[in-house]
Amino acid sequence: MPPSSAKAVIEFRGVSKRYGVGAVGLDQATFAVDRGEFVFLVGATGSGKSTLMRLLIKELEPDAGMIRVAGHDLAEIVRNRVPYYRRNLGVVFQDFKLLPNRTVHDNVAYALQVTGRTRREIRDKVPDILRLTGLSTKLHNFPDELSGGEQQRVSIARAFVNHPPLLLADEPTGNLDPETSIGIMQLLYRINRTGTTVLVATHDQTMVDKMRRRVIELREGRVVRDEATGLYTRDESTREFALRLRNDAPQAPEHL
Amino acid sequence: MPPSSAKAVIEFRGVSKRYGVGAVGLDQATFAVDRGEFVFLVGATGSGKSTLMRLLIKELEPDAGMIRVAGHDLAEIVRNRVPYYRRNLGVVFQDFKLLPNRTVHDNVAYALQVTGRTRREIRDKVPDILRLTGLSTKLHNFPDELSGGEQQRVSIARAFVNHPPLLLADEPTGNLDPETSIGIMQLLYRINRTGTTVLVATHDQTMVDKMRRRVIELREGRVVRDEATGLYTRDESTREFALRLRNDAPQAPEHL
Amino acid sequence: MRLSFFLREALRSMRRNAVPSFAAMATVLVTMLMLGLFIPVVQATTGAANSVRKRVLVDVYLKTSAKPADVARVQTLLHKTPHVGKLEYVSRDAAYAQQRKAHPDLYKLLGANPLPDTFRVTPDNPDNALALQRALAPPAAAGGVVPIDESIAVVKNRKTDTQKILTVTNMVKVTTAVLALVLISASVLLIANTIRLSMFARKREVEVMKLVGATDWFIRWPFVIEGTILGALGALGAVVLLGLGKVLVLDRFFHGITSVSAPHTVPFAALIAIVLAGGVAVSALGSGISLRRFLRV
Amino acid sequence: MRLSFFLREALRSMRRNAVPSFAAMATVLVTMLMLGLFIPVVQATTGAANSVRKRVLVDVYLKTSAKPADVARVQTLLHKTPHVGKLEYVSRDAAYAQQRKAHPDLYKLLGANPLPDTFRVTPDNPDNALALQRALAPPAAAGGVVPIDESIAVVKNRKTDTQKILTVTNMVKVTTAVLALVLISASVLLIANTIRLSMFARKREVEVMKLVGATDWFIRWPFVIEGTILGALGALGAVVLLGLGKVLVLDRFFHGITSVSAPHTVPFAALIAIVLAGGVAVSALGSGISLRRFLRV
Ligand SMILES: Nc1ncnc2c1ncn2[C@@H]1O[C@H](COP(=O)(O)OP(=O)(O)OP(=O)(O)O)[C@@H](O)[C@H]1O
Ligand SMILES: Nc1ncnc2c1ncn2[C@@H]1O[C@H](COP(=O)(O)OP(=O)(O)OP(=O)(O)O)[C@@H](O)[C@H]1O
Ligand SMILES: [Mg+2]
Ligand SMILES: [Mg+2]
Numbered sequence A, B: 001m002p003p004s005s006a007k008a009v010i011e012f013r014g015v016s017k018r019y020g021v022g023a024v025g026l027d028q029a030t031f032a033v034d035r036g037e038f039v040f041l042v043g044a045t046g047s048g049k050s051t052l053m054r055l056l057i058k059e060l061e062p063d064a065g066m067i068r069v070a071g072h073d074l075a076e077i078v079r080n081r082v083p084y085y086r087r088n089l090g091v092v093f094q095d096f097k098l099l100p101n102r103t104v105h106d107n108v109a110y111a112l113q114v115t116g117r118t119r120r121e122i123r124d125k126v127p128d129i130l131r132l133t134g135l136s137t138k139l140h141n142f143p144d145e146l147s148g149g150e151q152q153r154v155s156i157a158r159a160f161v162n163h164p165p166l167l168l169a170d171e172p173t174g175n176l177d178p179e180t181s182i183g184i185m186q187l188l189y190r191i192n193r194t195g196t197t198v199l200v201a202t203h204d205q206t207m208v209d210k211m212r213r214r215v216i217e218l219r220e221g222r223v224v225r226d227e228a229t230g231l232y233t234r235d236e237s238t239r240e241f242a243l244r245l246r247n248d249a250p251q252a253p254e255h256l
Numbered sequence C, D: 001m002r003l004s005f006f007l008r009e010a011l012r013s014m015r016r017n018a019v020p021s022f023a024a025m026a027t028v029l030v031t032m033l034m035l036g037l038f039i040p041v042v043q044a045t046t047g048a049a050n051s052v053r054k055r056v057l058v059d060v061y062l063k064t065s066a067k068p069a070d071v072a073r074v075q076t077l078l079h080k081t082p083h084v085g086k087l088e089y090v091s092r093d094a095a096y097a098q099q100r101k102a103h104p105d106l107y108k109l110l111g112a113n114p115l116p117d118t119f120r121v122t123p124d125n126p127d128n129a130l131a132l133q134r135a136l137a138p139p140a141a142a143g144g145v146v147p148i149d150e151s152i153a154v155v156k157n158r159k160t161d162t163q164k165i166l167t168v169t170n171m172v173k174v175t176t177a178v179l180a181l182v183l184i185s186a187s188v189l190l191i192a193n194t195i196r197l198s199m200f201a202r203k204r205e206v207e208v209m210k211l212v213g214a215t216d217w218f219i220r221w222p223f224v225i226e227g228t229i230l231g232a233l234g235a236l237g238a239v240v241l242l243g244l245g246k247v248l249v250l251d252r253f254f255h256g257i258t259s260v261s262a263p264h265t266v267p268f269a270a271l272i273a274i275v276l277a278g279g280v281a282v283s284a285l286g287s288g289i290s291l292r293r294f295l296r297v
Helices: A049-056 A079-086 A104-113 A119-132 A148-160 A178-193 A205-211 A238-246 B049-056 B079-086 B104-113 B119-132 B148-160 B178-193 B205-211 B238-246 C002-016 C018-054 C068-080 C092-102 C104-108 C126-136 C162-200 C203-211 C216-253 C257-261 C268-295 D002-016 D018-054 D068-080 D092-102 D104-108 D126-136 D162-200 D203-211 D216-253 D257-261 D268-295
Strands: A008-019 A023-034 A038-042 A064-069 A089-092 A166-170 A197-201 A214-219 A222-228 B008-019 B023-034 B038-042 B064-069 B089-092 B166-170 B197-201 B214-219 B222-228 C058-062 C084-090 C118-123 C152-157 D058-062 D084-090 D118-123 D152-157
Touching (some): A008 A049, A008 A197, A023 A049, A023 A064, A023 A197, A023 A214, A038 A205, A049 A064, A049 A197, A079 A089, A079 D216, A089 A148, A104 A119, A148 A166, A148 A178, A178 A238, B008 B049, B008 B197, B023 B049, B023 B064, B023 B197, B038 B178, B038 B205, B049 B064, B049 B197, B079 B089, B079 C203, B079 C216, B089 B148, B104 B119, B104 B148, B148 B166, B166 B178, B178 B197, B178 B205, B178 B238, B205 B238, C002 C018, C002 C216, C018 C216, C018 C268, C018 D162, C058 C068, C068 C084, C068 C118, C084 C092, C118 C126, C126 C152, C126 C162, C162 C203, C162 D018, C162 D162, C203 C216, C216 C268, D002 D216, D018 D216, D058 D068, D068 D084, D068 D118, D084 D092, D118 D126, D126 D152, D126 D162, D162 D268, D203 D216, D203 D268
Parallel strands (some): A038 A197, A038 A214, A089 A166, A166 A197, B023 B222, B038 B214, B089 B166, B166 B197
Antiparallel strands (some): A008 A023, A008 A064, A214 A222, B008 B023, B008 B064, B214 B222, C058 C118, C058 C152, C084 C118, D058 D152, D084 D118
C-alpha cells in the first residue's frame, strides 16, 4: 500500500461494506481524493455509490478498512462528535431528505442554525443561495408543494449554503432538465474553483463526458476505473465551462 | 375546437390547474393521445409534467377544462369508483411511492391484490416482471434496503405488472444508469407494441432524441410543442430498437 | 382468500410497525386494567352504600301501657300509612330477650323489663324515612311532635343520623357513578387517540394504497383486524393482570372478607367478559373510524 | 437567540403536526382530569375511613357497687396498661344525664339510673383495640374472661363489630392506595405512550436533522419545549374542567356537605398545582426520553 498522501481530503483503504447476506455495498474500495479535486463517481445502479457517500458521512460504519477524511480516521470520531464532523460536509442526498415541516427557506436555514449562526447571517446567506438555485419564488413553499426538480434543488442549496470544505452530491441532477443540470454543474464548478473538494455520484454520462474531470467507476462495490478523463482544465472560467457543457456532441479538444 | 377523435385515449381540453397564489400547474393545456401511441412529455423542472400526471390519475382535480380518458370524463367519476378507474392505469411515480412495510415482491403483488387476483396469478406474474426489471435478487428486501435505482425499478415493475391499457411514467429513468435506462425503455417499447398507450415524462434529452417518438413539451404549464420527431417507426423490432438506442450519437436516419 | 389475505396483512403490519402497535396495545391494556379495577370497586362501594341505606328504619315505640288491642290498632294504622314498606312487630318481651342475649352483662344490671312494644318500620324507599317519620308524628301547632295514635309513645329513626346516612350514601353513589362515567369515556378517548396517532404514522402508506387502486374497504379491513387483534391482546393482558391480582392479593389477604363486605360485586367472569369485549370493540371501531380521515385522498 | 429559536421551533412543530400535538394534549388532559377527580375522592375515602377508625373505643364498665377508691385504683391500673391512648372517665350520673338528654322519651320510661361508672379508653392505635380488650379482660382458664380488677364488671368495645370496622376500613385504605398508585402509573404510562407515538411519526425528520449536523440537544430542546407546552395546555384544560365541575356540581349540589364529610380533602389550589405540575413534568420528561431512541442514527 502506498503511504497516504498528506494532502488527501478523502482516503479509502480497503473499505468493505456488506448488507446482510449477499448484498454487497462496497468491496475493498481503495482510493484517495486530493484537496480541491472534482471527482465523478459513476457505476450501474446498485454498484455502491450511495453506500460510499453514506460511509463518508458516518451514517454507516464499514465492515472492514479505514476511511480518513482530512486526516482523521472516521472510526475514531465518537458518537457525540459526529454532528460537528458532519457540519464540515455539504451533502446532496439522492432522496433529497428535506424536512417536511419546514418551508424551502427554513430547510436551507436549518443547516446554518445547527451551527449556531446568527439570524443576520441567515438573512444574508439563505436568499442568496436560493437565488442561485432558482428557488426565489418558492421560498415559502413546503417540500410537498414542490416539483421533483425543485425539491432536488432545495437539497442542493442546503448542501451549499455552509460553504463546506467537502461537498458530496448523490445524483444532484437526476430530476433536472438538461438546462437546469448545466446550471447546477456550473455552480458545482464555481464552488470547486474556490477550493472546495467535490464528489459527485451521477448517471449522466453526457455530463461526465463533457466535464472531463476525474472519474471513479464502481462495479458491484469494487473500484474498477479511476482516471482523469483526458483534458483536465482547472483554469477554465465558469462561463467558458458552461459554454463547453452546452456544446452538444463530445468533440475533440478545443480552445485549450 | 376540433371534435374529440373517437379513438383518443387521453384528451385534455383547456385544462388549467393553479396551486394557491402564483404557482401554475397547468395552463389551458389541450392535446389528445391516440390508442397505442408512445408519447414523451418534456419540459424544464416545474413546467407541469407531474401535475398533468396527477390530474390523469385523479389525484388532483382541474380548476378548469375537461379531461377524458378512454371516452370517460374524469369529473364524472364518483369518489368510490376512483379505485376502479385507477386500476386501468399503470403509474410510475417520480418519488416511487413504494409501501415501506412491504418487500419488493409484496409491493408489486399489491397492485394485483387490490384487483382481487388469486394467489396463483400473483405467483405467476410477479416473479416474471421482477426478472424483467432485474430485481430477482432483491425479492425480499424492503424499500429502504434498496438503492435509488432499484427502488425506481420496483415502481416500474408495479406499474407494468397489471398490463394496464394506459401507462404513465414520471421520470422512470431519473435514477438509472444509461444501460439500465435503455433496458427500461426497451421494456416500455415492448409494452407499447402490445397495444398499450404510454406517456413518459422525462428529462433525458438523449433518450428522447434517439427514440424518435411524439414529444409534447410543456413550459410553465402550457403546451408549447407537440410533434412526432421525424422518423416514427412502429414496426421496428425490440432488438433493433435497443441497438439504435445504444448507438451513441444521434445520427441520420439509418436502416429504414 | 380475502379474509386470509386481510389477516396476513394485519399481522405483517403489526410486525413491521412494532412501536405504534405496541403503543396501541399498551394503551388498551392500561385503560382496561383501570376499568377492571374500578368496576368492582365502584360496584362494591355502591353495594355498601345501598346496604347501609337498607338499615334505615323507623322505630315506633308504643307506650308501656299499650294493650294488645292498641297494638292491633296501631298495626292497622301503620299498614295504611304511605311509604311504609316492611313492618315488623317486636313485643316488649321479645325485645328484652333479644337485648339480654346481646348484652348479657349490661342487662344483668337492669331490674324489670324497661322496654316497650315496638314496630320496626322499613320505609318503601330509604329516602322516604324522614317523610314517614313526619307522617307518623306530625309536628304539632304548639311545637314538638304529636304521634298520630295515642298509644304511640315515640317515633324514632334507629340511628339519630338517618339524614347523614342518606346524604352520605347518596353522595357516594353519585360520585361513583360520575367516576365510572369519566373512566369509561376516558378509556374510549385514550384508545381512540392512540389509534388515531398510529394511523397518522401510516398516512403516507394509505395514500399510496389509494393511488394504486385500492378501495376504501380493501385498505380498511386489515387495519380493523389489526385493531381487533391489538385490542384483544391488550384486554387479554389486562385480564391476566387482573386475574393475578385477584389470586395473589384479593384471595390471599382478604380471604372471606370480600364476599362479606362486597356481595354486590360483579362476578369475575362477567368482569373479564366486559374488559375483553370493551377493549376489542373500542379498538376495532377506533381503527375503522380513525382511518376515514386518511382515506379522503 | 438560542432559546427563542427553540421556542419558535416548538411552536412551528405544533402547528404543522396538529394531529399528534392534539393527541398528546388530549391524553394529558384526560389523564390529568382523571387524576384530579380521583385524588380528592381517594383522600375523602381515606379520611372517612380514618375518622371511622378513630371512633373505635374500649368501654370499661365498673360494677355498680364500685366506690370512688375503686374508680381511682382502676384509673391508675388503666394508665399503666399498654396500648391505652386517651382515657375518659364518665361517672354514672354524668352518663345518665347524657343519655337522658339524647333520648329523653326513652329514658323517661326508666326508673332509677341503671348505668354504671365507665371509662372510655381510646387505644393508641385503632388496630390495638382488640389487644387492649384482651389485656384488660384476659381469657380465663375456665373459659370466659376475667377482668384484671375485681371492680370492673365488663370490658366492651363500643360497637360489637370493632373487628369488622377495622378490616373494612383497612381494606378501604389499601384499595384506595392501590387505585391511586395504579392511576398515577397509568397516567404516566399513557402520556409517555402518546408522546412516544408522536415522536415515532417524526422519526424521519429526526434522522434528517442528525444527518445535517444537528447535535442531540439541538434536536431535543424543541421537542422538550413542545412537550412542556402541550402538557401545560392539557393540564390547564383539565384544571379548567375541574374548576367548572367544582363550581357547577360540587358547590351547588353538595353545598356544605363536602366540607363536613370530607374534611381531609386536599385544598383545591393544591390539587390544581399537582395537576399542572404533573402534566407538565410528565410530558416534558416523556418527550426528552422518547426521543432518545430516534437519536441513535
Ligand atoms: N439497507 C440496506 N440493506 C440491504 N441492502 C442494501 C441496503 N442499502 C443498499 N443495499 C444494497 O447495496 C447495493 C448498493 O447500494 P447503493 O445504494 O450504494 O447503490 P448505488 O450505487 O447508489 O445505486 P443507485 O445508482 O441506484 O442509487 C445495492 O445492491 C443495494 O440493494
Ligand atoms: N402542492 C403544490 N402546492 C403548490 N405548488 C405546487 C404544488 N405542486 C406543484 N406545485 C408547483 O407547480 C409547478 C409544476 O409542478 P410539477 O410537479 O407539475 O412540475 P414538473 O414538470 O413535474 O417538474 P419536475 O421535472 O421538476 O418534476 C411547480 O412550480 C411547483 O412548484
Ligand atoms: Mg444511490
Ligand atoms: Mg415532476
